[in-house]
Amino acid sequence: PSTDTTLTLGESGDSVAVGSGATANGFGLAMADQWRVTADITSNADPISSNLEQIDTAGQGTLGSSMTVSSGIFTFPSTGIYLVEATGAGVTVASGDNISLEIEVTTNNSSYTSVAYSAGGDGGQRNQALKTSTLIDVTDTANVKVRFKADSIASGSQFYGSSTRNDTFFTFIRLGDT
Numbered sequence: 001p002s003t004d005t006t007l008t009l010g011e012s013g014d015s016v017a018v019g020s021g022a023t024a025n026g027f028g029l030a031m032a033d034q035w036r037v038t039a040d041i042t043s044n045a046d047p048i049s050s051n052l053e054q055i056d057t058a059g060q061g062t063l064g065s066s067m068t069v070s071s072g073i074f075t076f077p078s079t080g081i082y083l084v085e086a087t088g089a090g091v092t093v094a095s096g097d098n099i100s101l102e103i104e105v106t107t108n109n110s111s112y113t114s115v116a117y118s119a120g121g122d123g124g125q126r127n128q129a130l131k132t133s134t135l136i137d138v139t140d141t142a143n144v145k146v147r148f149k150a151d152s153i154a155s156g157s158q159f160y161g162s163s164t165r166n167d168t169f170f171t172f173i174r175l176g177d178t
Contacts, residue, residue, distance in 0.1 A: 029063060029064075029173060029174065029175070030063070030064045030174055031063055031064035031065055031077065031078070031080075031172070031173065031174035032062060032063040032064065032171075032172070032173045032174075033054065033062045033063075033064075033066050033067045033171075033172045033173075034054070034055045034060070034062065034166065034169055034170065034171050034172070035052055035053065035054050035055070035067065035069065035074075035169065035170045035172075036052070036053060036055060036161070036162065036163075036165075036166050036167070036168065036169035036170070037051055037052060037159065037161040037167070037168040037169065038051040038052070038053050038161050038162065038163040039051040039161040040158045040159065040160055040161045041090075041150045041153065041158060041159040041161065041168065042153065042157075042158045043153055044150060044151050044152070044153055045072075045149065045150045046149040046150075046151065047071075047072030047073065047104070047147035047148055047149055048072055048147075048148045048149065048150055049071050049072030050072075051161055052069055052072070053163065054066060054067075055166065055169075057164050057165065064077070064174070065077035065078065067172050072147050072148070073145050073146075073147050074145060074146050074147065074170070074172070075141060075145055076136075076138045076141050076144065076145070076172075076174075077141070078138075078141065078174070079138050079139060079140065079141060079177070079178050080138055080174045080175070080176060080177055080178050081135055081136070081137055081138070081174070081175045081176055081177070081178055082135065082136045082138055082172055082173060082174050082175065083133060083134075083135060083171070083172070083173040083175055084103055084116075084133065084134055084135075084136050084146055084170070084171070084172055085131065085132070085133040085170065085171040086101045086102075086103050086116070086118070086130075086131070086132050086133070086148050086169075086170055087101075087129075087130065087131045087166070087168065087169050087170075087171070088101045088118075088128070088129075088130040088131075088150070088159045088160075088167075088168040089127070089128070089129055089130075089159070089160045089167045089168060090127070090128045090130070090157065090158050090159040090160055090168070091125065091126065091127050091128060091157060091158060091160075092120070092121040092122070092125075092126050092128055092154070092157045093125055093154070093155075093156035093157050094154045094155070094156060094157065096121075096122065097121050097122075097152070097154040097157050098119045098120060098121025098122060098128075098152050099119065099120060099121055099128055099130070099150070099151075099152055099153055099157055099158075099159060100117065100118065100119035100120075100130070100149075100150070100151045100152045101117070101118050101119075101130050101132055101148065101149070101150060101151075101159075101168075102114050102116065102117050102118075102132070102148065102149040102151065103115055103116040103117075103132060103133075103134055103146060103148060104146065104147050104148070104149060105134075105136055105144065105145070105146050106143070106144065106145050106146075107139075107140075107143055107144050108143055109142060109143045109145060112147060114149075115134045115136075116132040116133060116134040117132055118130040118131060118132035119152065121152075121157075135175075137178050138178060139178050148170060150168075
């Protein structure tokens with residue numbers, strides 16, 4: 001028997017159609033999406049629910065089906081294992097102040113648990129760059145959802161928002177089947 005495990009379909013650059021009900025795992029990612037906060041967050045937000053938009057600046061793009069958001073709660077387009085990241089740029093102004101970002105998940109469309117956390121600060125007029133991430137197992141799109149929390153924001157401190165670039169933003173990448 002041959003030990004060659006290569007399967008050749010067509011020629012370089014050809015497309016491969018996957019039949020209905022079949023999956024294309026191993027052929028690359030099927031979904032990548034980003035959402036950003038378009039205005040500065042100047043006070044605690046649990047969840048971050050306003051001034052959210054899907055990225056749309058020239059040169060930016062998404063892949064596959066998009067996330068949807070309602071009142072700060074993000075719904076996944078299909079089941080699977082997702083990489084979820086929260087990234088925030090901001091500033092702390094008070095001595096001893098910090099700002100934090102959290103990713104919270106529900107598996108019953110009701111109660112949320114913090115699954116990822118990042119904080120930065122410790123006073124003075126200091127710029128902050130925060131990032132936190134987790135893997136979410138979306139077994140049911142009606143019940144497994146995520147939201148993001150901005151916390152510990154003292155007067156004058158903030159997370160930056162922008163409608164033309166990613167200052168504070170969220171990334172969703174479907175890695176494969178659950």
